[in-house]
Amino acid sequence: MEVSSVQNLCKHLIFCAIQRCRMSDELCRISIVLKLCPEFNPPLVRISVSDTGVGCNLKEFEALRYATNPISASKFDGVITITTTGISDNEIHTFSLNINETISSGRLTKLSSISKCGAKFSGTEAVLSTAESLNDLQSDISLFLHKMSMVKLPTVAVELLVDSLGVRGSQLQSCVLAVDCSPLPSSATNIERLKSGLEEYVLKHGNRLENFCQLCFSTAEHLKVGTGMAKRSGTSQSKRQMMEAVVVISETSEPAFPACCRPSGKRTEVFFFKDFTPCSIPQPSLDALTSIKWKDYGLTLKRITDQDDIALLEWENLPPNFHIDIALHSYHKEYPFAGNRQADKTFTRKALKLALDELKETNDKALLSSHALKICNYAPDLAKTIAGLVLSSCDINFKKECFSVLGLQCQKLEASGLENCIKDKILSAIGSNDRKAQRTREPAAILFQNECFQLDFQDEDYEDGEEMFSSLKL
Known part of the structure; x- marks a missing residue:
């Protein structure tokens, strides 16, 4: 993998830390520490990315390359110090990695090891120094963590610590992924x-x-x-x-x-x-x-x-x-x-x-699909026409059946109420038909059909549609 900036390198180191935490069966923490070192000229920023996940597999870094250019070369020398240990290791191992080195044998150097004195823990820390702006690094990593919080890793907490004055804790920003405004159960997918x-x-x-x-x-x-x-x-x-x-x-x-x-x-x-x-x-x-x-x-x-x-x-x-x-x-x-x-x-x-x-x-x-939206544009005029036909009819039984279908009471009916109710029924039918998947789409059901009323054209009073409309005395 090739990275083109220190910011992208930091994101890759955080990515690797997340995967090590995912492979652990325990609650894990990832800490990103930015510390300004003003004693250097130009001032350097020390970047540390550490995690309490499983120990680092050095193969993670074998394909890592840094796309150097005159500007980036003056700000980062390509050296990363890796300190790591596995849960079953008796020692904490330290390595120096130069991702600018093109010869494989010269990229990784084993440094000192420290005895764990029988303690059982695992973790990894990657450290590098750069002449990049502290504010730029902080802003870029903060935005990265802000986006990362969207996936809500349930067993990983991430924190960003910024020391802008050479004293740890002078400025602190924390992002904890396992705790949020809408906590989810541990069983959440x-x-x-x-x-x-x-x-x-x-x-x-x-x-x-x-x-x-x-x-x-x-x-x-x-x-x-x-x-x-x-x-x-x-x-x-x-x-x-x-x-x-x-x-x-x-x-x-x-x-x-x-x-x-x-x-x-x-x-x-x-x-x-x-x-x-x-x-x-x-x-x-x-x-x-x-x-x-x-x-x-x-x-x-x-x-x-x-x-x-x-x-x-x-x-x-x-x-x-x-x-x-x-x-x-x-x-x-x-x-x-x-x-x-x-x-x-x-x-x-x-x-x-x-x-x-x-x-x-x-x-x-x-x-709703573009086709359905076009049909919806006709719903107000159609509702107005149907409402006018119902209200102008002198057939009381016909009116009662229409009101029953619409769930309205005749004595409390107003013209605008009937019109809006019919319009809602039309829009609902259009939406219901449009929501059917294209591969299973069938002809739309009767527009005003519901559980309590179905218009039966075999009824003795309305033998067919023609008789039904001829019964209207308009």
Whole structure:
């Protein structure tokens, strides 16, 4: 793997720490410490990434390369000090790794070892020094951890410690993934945790507010959510790979305060996670986004852009104050440290389509197809016409049956109430038919059919449709 900056190297070290914690059966902690060393000229920042997971497998670093250039070479010498021990090891081992070294034999050097004196523990620490700006590193890593908190690892706590004055604890920022505003049971699945994390991100308008925005959302129940999951088939390793997708739709009033405004505006943010770590969306998954038949969900995709490792979808016809957020997560149930895996186009598309279909199925009037939306435009006029026919009829029995179907009482009926009720029935029928999957779509049922009333054309009073309408005295 090749990294092009110290920031990307730090993210890779955090990624490796997460996987070591995933392989542990115990509660784990990951600590990222940034310490300013002003005694050097130029001042250096010491970066430490440590974890209490299983011991480090040095093969993790065998393929690591640093893409040096004149600017980066002056800020980082490519040397990483690795200290590690396994639960069954009697010693703590230290190595020096130079990821700028092209000759394999010169990359890794074994340093001193320290006896554990019979203690039983495991963990790894990777340390490097750079002349990068402390503020830039802190901002970049903070944003990375903010995104990572969305997957809500249940047994891993992550903290960021910043020492800007050479005294530890002078500035502290902490991000604990196992504790959040909406705690989940230990039995919660990964997709349930991803769903909860994306909901919280939306309720905070995508920024790092401590609390949900009560001006726009009182509870998460105001959000429309769909989830989908696909298993990758093929080789034995691929069978362990899963793809999860979560789609959240929110609709708010016009933002009253700057804090309520989303940095992305009305564009949809698509977050991609690989093995519980945020990363840039791979090209196959990006292609999957463009292959979705968005018109089946009433949307027209205008363009896709990439910003800060987040894909942004821009729509042509998104309703006012209507926002869509998407999270995709590709992970392995058992993490193999070798290989560079990416979810393919079909794999991602399947999970995302399942999430969109579930959201559409469980929320009335949400994500109606472009065709259904066109039909809905005729509903008000059609409802007005039908209401006029019913109210103008002199046939009392006919009126009573119409009122019964609509769940209304004749004596309390107003023209506007009847019209709105008929319109809602029409829209409900259109939505119900549109939500059926294309492969199983059947003709729509009788528009006003319900459990307590079915219009039977075999009835002696209404032998057929023609007799029914001829009985109206208009």
